[in-house]
Amino acid sequence: MTFEDFVKLVEHSGGKVSGKPASWKSVSIEIKGRGTNFEFSSTSKVDNLSITDYGGNNTIIVGNKSKLTGTIKIGKGCRLQIGEGLTSTGGLKIHLSEGKSIHIGNDCMLGINVNIYNHDYHPIFSASTGKRLNYSKDVIIKDRVWLANNVTILKGSIINSGSAIGIGSIVNCEIPKNCIAAGSPARVIKEDIIWDRASLNTSHLDGINCLEDI
Numbered sequence: 001m002t003f004e005d006f007v008k009l010v011e012h013s014g015g016k017v018s019g020k021p022a023s024w025k026s027v028s029i030e031i032k033g034r035g036t037n038f039e040f041s042s043t044s045k046v047d048n049l050s051i052t053d054y055g056g057n058n059t060i061i062v063g064n065k066s067k068l069t070g071t072i073k074i075g076k077g078c079r080l081q082i083g084e085g086l087t088s089t090g091g092l093k094i095h096l097s098e099g100k101s102i103h104i105g106n107d108c109m110l111g112i113n114v115n116i117y118n119h120d121y122h123p124i125f126s127a128s129t130g131k132r133l134n135y136s137k138d139v140i141i142k143d144r145v146w147l148a149n150n151v152t153i154l155k156g157s158i159i160n161s162g163s164a165i166g167i168g169s170i171v172n173c174e175i176p177k178n179c180i181a182a183g184s185p186a187r188v189i190k191e192d193i194i195w196d197r198a199s200l201n202t203s204h205l206d207g208i209n210c211l212e213d214i
Contacts, residue, residue: 001027010038013056021046021062033057033076041084044068048090058096063106070094078118083107083143088114095119098136105142105161109197111149116141118155142177146195164195 001009003024007017014034023045033056040046045067051060055076062068063084070092072080077099083106091113096102100118119136126133137156146164147153151171158174165171166182166189175181180190198204198214208214 001029003027010036015056019044023047027051029053031056036060036074041066072096075099075119078102086110089149092116095121097121100136100138100155102139103141105145107144108141109146111147111151111167113150114147114153115151116153120155144195162194164193 003020006027006029009029009031010017013031013036015036017038019040019042021040021044022042026048027046029051031053033053035056036053036058039061041062041064043065044062047067048069051072053074057077058074059079061081063082065084066082066086067088068082069088069090072094074080075097078096079101080094080096081101082104085107086104088110089112092110093115094102095117097119102116102118116139118139120134123132124134125131139153139155140158141153142159142161144162145159148165148167150168151165154170154172157171159165159171160175160177162178163175164180165186166180169182169186170184171181171186173185175186176188178193179188180193181188194211196214198208200207
């Protein structure tokens with residue numbers, strides 16, 4: 001789908017598109033609701049992205065120099081806000097429902113096959129009262145967070161700035177700033193850390209001994 005066709009489809013369904021990304025490739029979108037708005041920075045990139053809008057009245061915002069790729073499945077009245085400088089290796093899946101939001105801050109780095117949910121997809125009820133137990137909750141990922149390969153972020157999670165989440169971990173709570181958390185469920189295993197985007201198999205083949213080496 002070309003960007004122009006995307007704009008026509010959104011406007012036909014009562015929504016609005018603000019801005020145009022610097023790059024737009026291999027995008028597909030299915031809109032079943034009405035009134036969803038999109039906002040793209042002029043330096044953002046959209047590549048190999050699939051969006052399904054089930055309910056409408058949603059908002060999706062992509063910040064400066066962020067690259068959005070993967071799959072977005074969004075219900076009704078939700079908000080997805082992506083800050084500046086997001087990178088994602090591939091296979092990102094974002095799931096939103098019940099009017100709740102997902103916020104991803106500035107300068108975040110996502111590995112392969114990261115999943116972010118603000119809901120459980122199916123309702124669970126109390127056997128004794130019949131009342132709903134598992135309501136959807138906002139997800140907040142603050143600035144400079146690294147999610148390694150195959151990480152899953154569940155509803156209600158908050159990951160504070162500067163932290164890194166280990167490979168295959170499942171986050172279901174608040175993670176403090178500047179730490180490494182890992183496991184299922186993820187728990188803090190190292191505090192007072194600073195991570196960097198430097199690559200140990202491309203840009204720094206001889207290794208790095210200290211922060212000043214970068």
